[in-house]
Amino acid sequence: MVSKQIKRLYVFLVLLFLYAPILVLIVFSFNASKSTANWAGFSLQWYVELFHDRQIMKALYYTLSVALIASAVATVIGTFAAYGITNMRAWPKRAVLALNNIPILNPDIVTGIALLAMFTFINMPLGFMTMLLAHITFAIPFVILSVLPKFRQLPQDILEAAMDLGATPGYAFFKVILPEIMPGIVTGFLIAFTLSVDDFVISFFTTGGGVTNLSIEIYSMARRGIKPTINALSTLMFVSVLTMMLIINLRMNKDSTRKGESETPYLPAPGAGSG
Amino acid sequence: MLRRFSASPYLLWTVLFILVPVFMVLFYSLFSPAPGGGYALDLEGYRKFADPLYLEVLWRSIVIALKSTLLCLLVGYPLALILSRIEPRYQKILVMLIILPMWMNFLLRTYAWIPILGRNGLINSLLGSLGVAPLNLLFNENAVLLGMVYNFLPFMVLPIYTVLMKIDRQLIEAAEDLGADRLVIFRRIVFPLSIPGLISGIMMVFMPAVSTFVISDLLGGSQITLIGNLIKDQFQTVYDWNFGSAISIILMVMILLSMSILNRYDEREGGTSMW
Numbered sequence: 001m002v003s004k005q006i007k008r009l010y011v012f013l014v015l016l017f018l019y020a021p022i023l024v025l026i027v028f029s030f031n032a033s034k035s036t037a038n039w040a041g042f043s044l045q046w047y048v049e050l051f052h053d054r055q056i057m058k059a060l061y062y063t064l065s066v067a068l069i070a071s072a073v074a075t076v077i078g079t080f081a082a083y084g085i086t087n088m089r090a091w092p093k094r095a096v097l098a099l100n101n102i103p104i105l106n107p108d109i110v111t112g113i114a115l116l117a118m119f120t121f122i123n124m125p126l127g128f129m130t131m132l133l134a135h136i137t138f139a140i141p142f143v144i145l146s147v148l149p150k151f152r153q154l155p156q157d158i159l160e161a162a163m164d165l166g167a168t169p170g171y172a173f174f175k176v177i178l179p180e181i182m183p184g185i186v187t188g189f190l191i192a193f194t195l196s197v198d199d200f201v202i203s204f205f206t207t208g209g210g211v212t213n214l215s216i217e218i219y220s221m222a223r224r225g226i227k228p229t230i231n232a233l234s235t236l237m238f239v240s241v242l243t244m245m246l247i248i249n250l251r252m253n254k255d256s257t258r259k260g261e262s263e264t265p266y267l268p269a270p271g272a273g274s275g
Numbered sequence: 276m277l278r279r280f281s282a283s284p285y286l287l288w289t290v291l292f293i294l295v296p297v298f299m300v301l302f303y304s305l306f307s308p309a310p311g312g313g314y315a316l317d318l319e320g321y322r323k324f325a326d327p328l329y330l331e332v333l334w335r336s337i338v339i340a341l342k343s344t345l346l347c348l349l350v351g352y353p354l355a356l357i358l359s360r361i362e363p364r365y366q367k368i369l370v371m372l373i374i375l376p377m378w379m380n381f382l383l384r385t386y387a388w389i390p391i392l393g394r395n396g397l398i399n400s401l402l403g404s405l406g407v408a409p410l411n412l413l414f415n416e417n418a419v420l421l422g423m424v425y426n427f428l429p430f431m432v433l434p435i436y437t438v439l440m441k442i443d444r445q446l447i448e449a450a451e452d453l454g455a456d457r458l459v460i461f462r463r464i465v466f467p468l469s470i471p472g473l474i475s476g477i478m479m480v481f482m483p484a485v486s487t488f489v490i491s492d493l494l495g496g497s498q499i500t501l502i503g504n505l506i507k508d509q510f511q512t513v514y515d516w517n518f519g520s521a522i523s524i525i526l527m528v529m530i531l532l533s534m535s536i537l538n539r540y541d542e543r544e545g546g547t548s549m550w
Binding site for chain 1: 280282283285293295354384488516523527
């Protein structure tokens with residue numbers, strides 16, 4: 001029993017470590033003073049100012065539009081790529097998968113300066129377009145990795161079966177295969193979207209001409225001191241993500257009970273549970 | 276037709292935006308603009324890096340990344356172990372609690388340590404009320420280390436947790452039936468089977484830690500120069516692309532080498548990495 005208490009304390013301490021900065025941000029977003037050192041009373045002024053701060057609103061607009069377009073494009077390219085890769089012979093498949101790993105294994109800073117070097121070499125002006133191209137580039141591999149397993153799980157001859165019944169390859173893809181792999185596509189899109197919203201390093205090197213995203217704004221503000229409006233904005237974003245995840249989780253739970261699929265029963269081995 | 280060509284847009288994209296840019300970095304590391312126009316071979320970047328001043332930066336980056344990987348391992352492994360053994364309904368919530376902080380902008384989360392660690396920060400005012408003189412917690416190497424562990428801990432916990440969950444309970448039961456105690460079970464069964472997750476975790480922490488410049492910028496207060504800072508400066512302030520590209524190539528080769536060594540070990544263990 002004592003060891004159970006120690007475990008609880010341990011989990012609590014790690015969570016405290018992970019959440020302390022977030023709590024600080026949220027608390028100071030309601031601070032009446034601009035300081036992050038002392039508490040001057042509750043206020044919503046930063047939330048009001050947030051919507052009048054043109055620079056932050058512009059950065060938010062660029063962040064969200066790049067994330068939406070980039071993850072949509074990456075999802076389409078990545079899904080078709082996964083389909084093609086599934087049907088490749090052994091060695092081209094291995095080569096392509098190794099290629100796919102380059103941007104994942106390469107440090108962000110190298111990906112960033114590599115794209116910068118190329119855009120500069122071909123004289124492409126840095127801005128919205130270059131940042132968008134960069135985001136599509138780093139998002140595609142993650143889409144492929146989340147869609148590929150879904151193709152592997154497809155029954156081997158499902159496409160032939162559909163075509164035997166008179167479907168054209170295109171029709172078979174959209175009516176038979178697509179619904180089966182949809183969960184992987186949705187996951188891929190969500191990963192791509194999140195990576196894009198949170199990206200700093202690659203955007204930092206591939207943008208210019210006054211086009212920034214929230215991360216770049218925060219980075220350039222960090223030296224002068226962060227405006228509390230940013231705290232207010234991230235509190236709002238955090239709360240919306242939290243609600244979104246709760247809704248998704250609740251829906252998934254409801255779906256699984258409706259379909260009668262209970263979760264795999266977990267049988268704690270005697271002794272192992274308290275070990 | 277669709278099946279054969281559906282990977283082509285992706286392959287084209289990868290060549291244009293991944294292979295060509297990496298090649299450009301290699302090119303800039305070997306050549307620089309010649310006075311009379313065109314480019315001339317220039318190995319100055321690599322020669323410059325051999326300077327003890329820069330080798331020290333590389334060494335410092337490797338050491339601090341190794342330290343943060345080790346700390347993540349020491350904190351993360353017990354956490355993953357606890358997570359894998361609690362009741363499933365708490366399990367889901369706790370895993371979500373560990374992922375959730377990653378949904379808040381990572382620059383902001385890192386920045387939020389400043390009001391906690393600063394001279395007038397939370398920790399120092401707590402200590403002050405106990406009569407302890409303020410400590411210098413910020414803008415030193417330990418602060419950077421803390422920022423790394425804070426940002427990358429989930430990358431260590433999640434892959435280890437995933438492999439721990441896949442361990443067949445019956446193996447543990449069999450060992451118990453044969454009279455093994457908990458320590459032996461851990462040493463002979465649980466730990467060896469968790470090595471693939473451990474390796475993914477090490478990669479996913481070491482790689483971003485060794486190449487970061489944001490954490491050292493924010494929490495090191497420009498006191499700590501890491502290899503990432505060095506690269507960033509060459510492209511953002513000094514404009515020595517030849518040198519910056521040479522460092523990037525060295526960093527890339529170093530990371531790819533260590534990954535392939537770790538991967539080989541992983542394959543020998545018969546495991547699959549997280550991806």
